Amino acid sequence: MAVSAADIRKIRESLPMIREQIAPASSSFYDNLFAIAPELRQLFRGDLDDQGMRFMSTLATIADLLDDPEALGPELEGLARAHAGIGVRAAHFAPMGSALMVTLGEALGPAFTPDLQGAWRAAYDNFAAEMIARGGLT
Numbered sequence: 001m002a003v004s005a006a007d008i009r010k011i012r013e014s015l016p017m018i019r020e021q022i023a024p025a026s027s028s029f030y031d032n033l034f035a036i037a038p039e040l041r042q043l044f045r046g047d048l049d050d051q052g053m054r055f056m057s058t059l060a061t062i063a064d065l066l067d068d069p070e071a072l073g074p075e076l077e078g079l080a081r082a083h084a085g086i087g088v089r090a091a092h093f094a095p096m097g098s099a100l101m102v103t104l105g106e107a108l109g110p111a112f113t114p115d116l117q118g119a120w121r122a123a124y125d126n127f128a129a130e131m132i133a134r135g136g137l138t
């Protein structure tokens with residue numbers, strides 16, 4: 001399932017507002033993730049003080065690589081292998097996607113329209129499916 005050019009555009013347009021609304025050190029994404037799936041907490045090392053940046057880099061990774069298959073391939077390969085190595089399972093991607101939607105909804109408020117949510121959902125699902133396949137995640 002490819003992500004449409006229109007969805008990619010909407011996602012990129014939303015990034016500045018997301019960066020504005022979610023402070024770099026914010027742990028809101030992880031708070032939401034562990035509220036949905038507390039069992040995932042043990043996968044993350046140490047305290048979460050600098051994890052806010054990882055959330056932002058995850059969003060930027062998704063947005064940057066969506067329409068660049070040549071760069072996306074190796075990047076996904078590496079990310080998928082890294083995730084397999086730290087015990088991430090295929091079943092973990094659903095709660096991660098839910099936490100992403102909740103966090104974006106909190107950050108953007110009414111600007112997180114059903115249309116924009118659909119774009120993010122398509123991008124996340126696409127990326128998750130690729131990571132699960134390439135990392136051989138079970």
Ligand code: HEM
Pocket residue numbers: 040043044045046054057058061062079083086088089092093094096124127128131
């Ligand atoms: C499309 C989905 C995902 C993307 C794009 C993604 C992306 C990333 C990125 C960019 C990093 C940072 C790597 C680094 O610091 O070098 C990371 C780290 C990590 N991710 Fe993911 N990830 C995804 C899904 C998941 C899922 C489903 C889990 C399961 C809970 C997960 C758990 C982790 C963990 C535990 C780390 C390492 C954090 C630490 O340093 O303790 N990720 N991910």
